[in-house]
Amino acid sequence: MKQTNISEAVLRAAGRIEQITGPDRALRQEPMSKHTSFRIGGPAEMFVIANTEEELAEVLRICCEEQAEHILIGNGSNFLVSDEGYPGIMIRLGDGFDQVKMIEGTDTEVRAGAARLLSGVSSFLTERGLAGFEFASGIPGSIGGAVFMNAGAYGGEMKDVVASVRLMRPDGSEIIEMSGEEMGFSYRHSIVEESGLIVLSAALKLTKDDPAGIAARVADLQSRRNSKQPVNYPSAGSTFKRPVGGYAAALIDEAGLKGYTVGGAMVSEKHAGFVINAGGATCEDVLAVMRHVREEVYRNSGIMLEPEVRLINCEL
Ligand SMILES: Cc1cc2nc3c(=O)[nH]c(=O)nc-3n(C[C@H](O)[C@H](O)[C@H](O)COP(=O)(O)OP(=O)(O)OC[C@H]3O[C@@H](n4cnc5c(N)ncnc54)[C@H](O)[C@@H]3O)c2cc1C
Incomplete structure (x- = not known):
């Protein structure tokens, strides 16, 4: 078993982060079993919820300045955390990243925040008669985690629908936009993995279709999932x-x-x-x-x- 060693750097960073978010959103010794779909995992030294881009930039800047170990967690549906926990700062995106809305001037493109669950995006698109995202409706992840992993199912993957992604540099210094092609999507992989970039939101390109037909396809995929998994x-x-x-x-x-x-x-x-x-x-x-x-x-x-x-x- 790996020994947990909470470094001075992590403790210093944790103290500074708490000043920004307040103690309610900067939890010490937070059990990761509460935040993973496996319901497994010891405590993270700090579990911080960043509610805005400014707050996230600040948290990342502190982690980098202090050289404190840190990692982003989405919905925790692809995480296996050690029984010893995580000896660093676990960062989760909060309310400010949980929106989905039509992109102005288009009737087939939406922007979804990184914290938004795929199921929520799917419901939004179904109601508006926008097709192409049905494959993702039953994957229990967030937009951020799905872009990171190029999540896919039933013949579809994020690569097929992501037009562009808004990302933050790993040190919080800058926000950039990358096209779907620039994201380097391949099987369960994107450029996010090796770059350490943080997904803030994704623009998705869909096609117009009948809401009832989309809802029927979503229901069919859900029942296939329930019967097989x-x-x-x-x-x-x-x-x-x-x-x-x-x-x-x-x-x-x-x-x-x-x-x-x-x-x-x-x-x-x-x-x-x-x-x-x-x-x-x-x-x-x-x-x-x-x-x-x-x-x-x-x-x-x-x-x-x-x-x-x-x-x-x-x-x-
Ligand atoms: C019952 C079940 C069924 C599943 N079915 C499928 C399936 O059909 N297809 C499939 O592909 N997967 C499936 N998964 C796995 C999982 O749901 C997906 O991989 C999903 O995309 C993970 O999203 P998440 O938000 O939970 O990410 P997490 O598990 O929290 O994180 C995954 C990775 O993404 C990184 N990450 C998360 N958010 C961000 C961000 N904003 N910026 C940068 N990096 C970030 C994390 O650091 C981590 O490395 C399933 C899981 C379960 C439990």
Whole structure:
């Protein structure tokens, strides 16, 4: 297990951040199990909610000046945080980033804030008869996390709908706009990963369609999800990325690993691609399942699975 070492830099940064946001939005020792869909994870030294771009810029500037470890969290639906917690500043975007509205002068483009959940964006678009985002309606993430990951499902991905993205430099010094092409979208990846840029909002380009037809497609995808995925258990969705030349779930199933359990973590019986928290799972339980799955799949197929879930302060 990785040892948590709260550096002086983090403590100094935390003290300065608290002065800006007040203690109500700068929580000390905040359990990450409260903020992740896995319901797993020890405390972050500080969990700060930045409500405006100015506040976010200030928080980032402080973290950089103090050289304090920090990371953005969206809706926490692709996070596996160590049982020891996160020895740094976990930054979440608040109310000022939770809007979605039509872009003036267009009738098919909207701007959605990074904190807005995909389900909320989907409802907004369905009501207005704007199609193309149905694929994302059941993904339990935020716009920020979805752009970061180029989230996708059922043949669609963010790449298909993102016209441009508003981003903040990692040190809070500047806001820039990048086109969809400049975002370097590929399978579950965007330029955000290696650049450390922060997604503030995304402009989405849709097409006009009948609201009832869009609603029917959203409902159909939701029922397909409910019937195939272990939606009643905490998880982080697909644990592993789709490898070249195969599907992780099929490889795991073929290796006979459905139901494989360590402590409270289990390879779902319903969908082998999901490791679920079947009750009281620790991060170590999940990692133990993931390690075993990787070894067995490699032995069985010669394919080494790579995690899709973001590992925070822990490793395989
Ligand atoms: C039941 C279930 C089903 C799922 N199904 C799918 C699916 O069909 N397809 C799919 O692609 N995924 C799926 N997922 C995984 C997950 O929902 C997506 O990856 C989603 O895009 C993550 O968004 P988030 O806001 O929760 O991001 P988080 O998990 O909070 O963060 C993910 C990454 O994005 C970064 N990040 C978050 N916000 C920002 C920001 N504003 N700026 C810069 N970086 C940021 C974080 O630092 C982190 O590295 C599923 C998860 C669950 C639990």
